[in-house]
Amino acid sequence: xxxxxxxxxRTQATLNLxxxxxxxxxxxxxxxxxxxxxQLKLDIEQVNLAKSETETKLEENLSITLTxxxxxxxxxxxxxxxxxxxxxxxxxxxIINHLKSLKPTVFTSTDQAPLxxxxxxxxxxxxxxxxxxxxxxxATPYRKIMLGVQDKSV
Amino acid sequence: xxxxxxxRQRNHEEADINITPFMNLMIALVPILLLNMTFVHLKGxxxxxxxxxxxxxxxxxxxxxxxxxxxxxxxxVEIRLPxxxxxxxxxxxxxxxxxxxxxxxxxxxxxxxxxxxxxESSQVLIEPNVTHQKIIxxxxxxxxxxxxxxxxxxxxxxxxxGDAPILSKVGL
Numbered sequence: 001x002x003x004x005x006x007x008x009x010r011t012q013a014t015l016n017l018x019x020x021x022x023x024x025x026x027x028x029x030x031x032x033x034x035x036x037x038x039q040l041k042l043d044i045e046q047v048n049l050a051k052s053e054t055e056t057k058l059e060e061n062l063s064i065t066l067t068x069x070x071x072x073x074x075x076x077x078x079x080x081x082x083x084x085x086x087x088x089x090x091x092x093x094x095i096i097n098h099l100k101s102l103k104p105t106v107f108t109s110t111d112q113a114p115l116x117x118x119x120x121x122x123x124x125x126x127x128x129x130x131x132x133x134x135x136x137x138x139a140t141p142y143r144k145i146m147l148g149v150q151d152k153s154v
Numbered sequence: 155x156x157x158x159x160x161x162r163q164r165n166h167e168e169a170d171i172n173i174t175p176f177m178n179l180m181i182a183l184v185p186i187l188l189l190n191m192t193f194v195h196l197k198g199x200x201x202x203x204x205x206x207x208x209x210x211x212x213x214x215x216x217x218x219x220x221x222x223x224x225x226x227x228x229x230x231v232e233i234r235l236p237x238x239x240x241x242x243x244x245x246x247x248x249x250x251x252x253x254x255x256x257x258x259x260x261x262x263x264x265x266x267x268x269x270x271x272x273x274e275s276s277q278v279l280i281e282p283n284v285t286h287q288k289i290i291x292x293x294x295x296x297x298x299x300x301x302x303x304x305x306x307x308x309x310x311x312x313x314x315x316g317d318a319p320i321l322s323k324v325g326l
Contacts, residue, residue: 017173017177018173020177021173021176021177021180024177024180024181024184025180027184028180028183028184028187031184031187031188031190031191032187034191034192035187035190035191035192049194049196050286050287050289050290051287051290052197052199052290052293052294053252053294053298054197054198054199054294054297055197056197056198056199056200057197057198058196058197058198059198118198121286122286123285123286123287124285124286124287125285125286126282126283126284126285126286127226127280127281127282127283127284127285127286127289128282128283130286130289131282131315131317134201134203134315137203138203143203144200145200145201145203146198146199146200146201147198147199147200147201147290147293148196148197148198149196149197149198149199149290150194150195150196150197151194151195151196151197
């Protein structure tokens, strides 16, 4: 009688979850540290961002993204890179028009403080194209430019 | 009798910790956090550009302050003093030249400090077909925190972007 009861007890207590719990607890903390505060609006595969040593954090704002093929504002395609190359004007009108349509009021007020804008650009984009984007931004209230880069150390 | 009862009580206490709800929580939390995990850590480099109609006046002021010129070409980076004296040329065709450029700028800063000259700004003159990554390397070198000396004097830190002079005009 006595022995049978003790064996039944032993078989019930065999599942040991403590080790699994330990792993999960560590994993949860690791993932919480690594979870991102912000993400690229576009699919990251399309933009190969430049690597930099800078420590400045990036805040989420309106963005202009230059992939190898296209130009996007937020996540809307504005023009192709080829069109940007061919545009010989000092400022790029389609970009200004789209920025205007997003927030018409900031373009009409006279003493508008510089607004922030993020420029994500593929590593292979040439300076001649970036310069056009800078000049265009200078013509709008979006003059506080942040270049979006990825952390070199990671 | 008393010993046996004690034993039974201890056994009972050991089996009492119920971690099933905690397990359930973990099983839910782990996939959520996994999905949120980022592999690219985004950082930013700030540029302040003048208003369009201010461009000319600002650049004139900056030239008065005599900036250091860093000319970024396709395969080389030239560093020039305000009087257009060529200091050095760094090969930029290799992968990452930030360290080399930083080391050289620190050397320039050192000699300038000895002569009591402060050059606050630098103009980065870039050829049209230089890639974005190379510009970032140059900006990284210029923004290096070591370029601020003990008296809080900033060296080369104010950035001005511009077009590079054509090679034949400079006369290398």
